[in-house]
Amino acid sequence: MNRRTLYLICIYVMWALMGLVLAIPAAVYLLWPPRPRKEQEWTEAGTVRELNVGHPSEIVFRKNRVDGWKVTSEKSTAWVVKKAENEIVAFSPQCPHLGCAVHWVAKKDEFLCPCHASTFSIEGQVLTGPAQRPLDRFEVKMEGDTLLLGPVQRSSEEAAS
Amino acid sequence: MKMLQRRLVDWIEHRTGLESAVKNFLFEEIPASSGWHQVFGSVAVFLFLVQAFTGLLLAFNYAPTPGDAYNSLKYIVTELTGGALIRGLHHWGASMMIVVVVLHMAQVFLYGAYKKPREATWGVGVVLLLLTLAYGLTGYLLPWDNRAYWGTVVTTQIASKAPLLGPYVSRLLGGEDSIGVVTFARFFALHVLLLPPVTTFLIAFHIYLVRKHGVAPAPGDTRPPKKFFPDQVFKDTLAIFAGFILLFVLAVAVKVPLERLADPTDTTYIPRPDWYFLFLFQILKSFEGPLEVMGSVLLPTMAILALLLVPLLDRGAAKQLAQRTIAFSFIALAAIGWTALTVTAIVTTPEPVTGSAERGTAVGGWQQLSPEALAGIGYYRKEQCESCHNLTDGKAKVGPNLSTTPIKRSVGWMVGHFKNPAQMVPGTSMPPIHLADTQLSALAAFLLTLTPDNATDLESAPGKVLEGAMTYQQHQCGTCHIVNGVGVQLGPTLNGVAGRRSKQWIEVQIRNPKRHSAETMMPAYNLSQRDMDVLIEYLTALPAQ
Numbered sequence: 001m002n003r004r005t006l007y008l009i010c011i012y013v014m015w016a017l018m019g020l021v022l023a024i025p026a027a028v029y030l031l032w033p034p035r036p037r038k039e040q041e042w043t044e045a046g047t048v049r050e051l052n053v054g055h056p057s058e059i060v061f062r063k064n065r066v067d068g069w070k071v072t073s074e075k076s077t078a079w080v081v082k083k084a085e086n087e088i089v090a091f092s093p094q095c096p097h098l099g100c101a102v103h104w105v106a107k108k109d110e111f112l113c114p115c116h117a118s119t120f121s122i123e124g125q126v127l128t129g130p131a132q133r134p135l136d137r138f139e140v141k142m143e144g145d146t147l148l149l150g151p152v153q154r155s156s157e158e159a160a161s
Numbered sequence: 162m163k164m165l166q167r168r169l170v171d172w173i174e175h176r177t178g179l180e181s182a183v184k185n186f187l188f189e190e191i192p193a194s195s196g197w198h199q200v201f202g203s204v205a206v207f208l209f210l211v212q213a214f215t216g217l218l219l220a221f222n223y224a225p226t227p228g229d230a231y232n233s234l235k236y237i238v239t240e241l242t243g244g245a246l247i248r249g250l251h252h253w254g255a256s257m258m259i260v261v262v263v264l265h266m267a268q269v270f271l272y273g274a275y276k277k278p279r280e281a282t283w284g285v286g287v288v289l290l291l292l293t294l295a296y297g298l299t300g301y302l303l304p305w306d307n308r309a310y311w312g313t314v315v316t317t318q319i320a321s322k323a324p325l326l327g328p329y330v331s332r333l334l335g336g337e338d339s340i341g342v343v344t345f346a347r348f349f350a351l352h353v354l355l356l357p358p359v360t361t362f363l364i365a366f367h368i369y370l371v372r373k374h375g376v377a378p379a380p381g382d383t384r385p386p387k388k389f390f391p392d393q394v395f396k397d398t399l400a401i402f403a404g405f406i407l408l409f410v411l412a413v414a415v416k417v418p419l420e421r422l423a424d425p426t427d428t429t430y431i432p433r434p435d436w437y438f439l440f441l442f443q444i445l446k447s448f449e450g451p452l453e454v455m456g457s458v459l460l461p462t463m464a465i466l467a468l469l470l471v472p473l474l475d476r477g478a479a480k481q482l483a484q485r486t487i488a489f490s491f492i493a494l495a496a497i498g499w500t501a502l503t504v505t506a507i508v509t510t511p512e513p514v515t516g517s518a519e520r521g522t523a524v525g526g527w528q529q530l531s532p533e534a535l536a537g538i539g540y541y542r543k544e545q546c547e548s549c550h551n552l553t554d555g556k557a558k559v560g561p562n563l564s565t566t567p568i569k570r571s572v573g574w575m576v577g578h579f580k581n582p583a584q585m586v587p588g589t590s591m592p593p594i595h596l597a598d599t600q601l602s603a604l605a606a607f608l609l610t611l612t613p614d615n616a617t618d619l620e621s622a623p624g625k626v627l628e629g630a631m632t633y634q635q636h637q638c639g640t641c642h643i644v645n646g647v648g649v650q651l652g653p654t655l656n657g658v659a660g661r662r663s664k665q666w667i668e669v670q671i672r673n674p675k676r677h678s679a680e681t682m683m684p685a686y687n688l689s690q691r692d693m694d695v696l697i698e699y700l701t702a703l704p705a706q
Contacts (some may be wrong), residue, residue, distance in 0.1 A: 007391040014402040021409060022211070027217055029243035034236070064548055068222070069229070069236035070590065071549065071559055 004084075034068075039141065042141060042148040043076075045090070049145050051082040056104045056122065058093070061149065078138055078149060079104060079111065081122060090138040091124050092152045097131040124155070187390035192378030195393055198272070199376065200400035201265035206364060207401045207461055208258040211408070212296070213357060215251040223303075227342055228589055231422050232559060238419060249412030255297055258409055259437045262293050270471070271488050273479055274377035280472035282370040287468045292360050294437070299352040301435055302345060307432040310423030311432030313340055313348070319445060323458040333640060339425065377598040380479040421561055424586055426574075431511055440502035527622035528704045530610065531647040535699075536634040537607025538619060539627035540600050549591070552616040563608060564616035575605035603634055629699025632692045641683070644703060652683060657705030664697050671696070 045061040056079045063076045079091040079102070091111070093101045100115035110127055111120040118131035125134050139150030174180040184562060222241060224233040237244035242439040254494065266286060269275055275283035302313040317340060321331035335343030387393075424430070434442050441461065448456035541547070547559035568575075579601045582591040594601065611619065633639070639648040642655050658667065668674055671693065688696065 004391060007395040011391060011395055011398045017403065018405050021405075022214065024244050025213070025243040029218060029241055029247055030221065032242040034240040035242070069224070069232040069240075069559070073592075128215050 042150055045078060045080070045147050045149045047145045048088065048142060048147050050083070051080060051088070053082050054122070055106075056081045056091075058103070059090075059147075062078065063149075077101075079135075080147065086142070088140050088142065088147060089124070090140050090147075090149055092136040092138060094136065095131060096133045096136060096155065097129075102135065187388075187394065189372065189389045190386040190686060191389050192382055193384035193387055194379035195376055195387070197396055197400075198268055199393070200263055200397050201268055202371075203397035203406050204401050205258065205261045205265055206368075208254055208261060208404065208408075209360065209364065211405075212251060212254050212258060215247050215254065216353065216357075218247050219251060220353065221437040225303070225346070227305045227345050227423065228583075230303060230345070230428050232590055233417075234304050235419060238417075245417075246412055247378040249415070249417050250408060251416070252417040253408055253411040255300060256435075256437065257404065257411075259293055261404065262290050266290060267492055271485060271492060272377065272379075272482060273475070273485060273488065275472040275475075276377075276479055277472070277476070279370070279374050279377060281372065281470050282367060284469055285370065287465070289360065289363055289367060290468075291465065292356060292363070296352060296356055296360075297435060297437060299348040299356070302340075302348045303352065304419060305345065305423050306420040307423055307430050308418060308420045308433075310340060310425065311427075311430050312434045313344070315432050315434060315442065316438070317344065319441075319457045322454055327522075362589045372551055374619055380481055389439060421566060422586060426585060427489065433506075433510060436503065439506040440499050443506040446506075484618070487659060505589075526615070526618045527626075529645055531606065532618070532633045532639055533603045533647070534606040534610050534646050535622065535627060535630035536600075537603040537605070539631040540596060540604045541607060542624070542627065544594055544596070544604075552611065552620050564611045564613045568608060570609075572602050572605040572609070575608065576601040579604065597648060599634065603631075622704075623698075625695045626702050627696045628692075628695035629702075632688070632696045633699060636686060636688075651695045655700055656703050658703065659701035660705055664701060665699060667697050668693055 041064065043061055043063040045059050051057060059078050059080050061076055061078070062073050062074050064071050065157070077093050079093055081089045083089060091102075093103070095102050095113040095115065095118055097113065097116060097118050097147065100113050102111045102113045102118075102120065104110075106110045108119075111122075111124075113119070113131065116130050118129060119127040120131070120135050121127055123134075124137065126132070134155040136152050136155050138152055141148040141150065170180055219237065222233060222237050222244070224230060234248070238248055239245075240369045269283065269286070298316060301316075302309045317331055317334050320334060321327045323330055333347070335341075335345075335347045409498075433439070436578075444460060445453070445456040446455075475569040527538070530538075551562040552564050554562075570578075576598060579594040579596070581593055582589045594604070596604070607619075633644075638655075642648050642649040642653065642656050643650055662670075666677075670683070671688065672684050673685050674686070
């Protein structure tokens, strides 16, 4: 190996190393998800006593949403169904089809999406399409008489009836 | 395979001429005397590219308005993987770039490489040095922390002192009265929109001029010229590589400061510019009164003019390096002067006042707190301050950790801050707290007793007791009773009441004091059962004294 070849190898190796050392952190920085800022948060969403068994009611509450470097407190709603004294289900109002807000039609005993007329039973199961999966549910916890809502759990396709 | 590659290169060459352009660039002839002393220009260009790259990455997650700027930078540094490294590279890269540009200039100066016909190359180089300093000046404000804010206050004040032009310059920088959103927007626009294209153009022009006139040979060098590639390219690359390793180590090992959010009302902050401007800062301090303009404007302007005029003043024939004694003495004088000024500036920086010393007397546990401060913990929880602040160590949140951040404020200032945070701390994203004045001063009282030592204990105060303290404060029990030494001695001191009376007795005493003693001064309080329960819970939790 003469001096020229040695120089060439050194030049290529050094530039390749510097390129990698810059490119890898840059890729990680851009592609890696941010570290979660806080543990899962429970939001107070009213009292259980005021709910009637078998009648979904729309509960409006405020919850904190992390948006990059901001935490915004925003209004959120949930359709809450009391199945028995100690059994509460809270549905996300977002239709699993394209995200319109569903509402309860008391006359027909079903949730209706106004966009494409998907309907869901009081259990959240799809009655008529185009929605492919049941309504998503909030995680629910009760502390005494207070209803606490956690994050929304995405329903699975298999559960569709 | 080899043939396919050849055909591909030929195809590209035929359409773009790239191959011959690269070859033309690399196989340029340079004097045989070229060598290690000429690597600094390449290192400076490399550092400029690193600055552009890391700056772009930072901009992907940076919101260029005060307040948001600080929060987004904090987000970059604490929540994004690799964010701290990229900010470190950008921060230290800026310092290194100034060092390398000055070294490059010193080398050219020592060797007399600015002489005819290379005067224009030198002039463009001087402008590039000024642009490098302009990056440092404008970039310093962008984190919008206390250091950035106060450092920029000093520099815009200096600019405003220029004769004739001063008011216009400070109007252009948006810093006529104070520094705010306008100055910030202008500095940001200069730093990322104006300076980079201008610098890129001037670097290209500078290199074009170097190529046009050829690298300056040592006088009397009659050896045949050599090729730029690979001999000199290897030397340049090795120098760049060494610089890069140093930069990387700095970025990883030395934490770049991010102080608290810029606070224009902070009278205790000692503003200092970044290290490379300290000598100017020190010159300024040596001139007082009407002479101040000497230090702030005249001297720097004359220095810049002198630099630009160097090739016109020194027009003698090229000399050997060893014979350039005047150039050597200039460099030595400049180095000594700069070092002396910088060291003086560092040594004379006063010690910052530490916050903890000015805090109220540290209180051990929550049982020892005044009812007001204890009620303050209650309001702290009720208003969910903990969604943005930490009291103890924990995951970083939007707001500062309240036990470790020094609070050097009056209760009045804090109440004003709670009511309208942005008025006291421009750019803060803290929402106003909607509580009555007495409740806000309770919150302030709590925060003023908070130290890193008692934070855990205060945070553990039971909820019922806090509600009780809030009830106690709301009904102004302290106008007749003393708790933990705070209050008025009309009625009995309430410490240790649990040892003297039963809960039932206390409840009767509050609801209907006349039943225990007909002459009592105490009015009856018709509290709700919940308020009564928590108040008694609080009173019976008080320590005996």
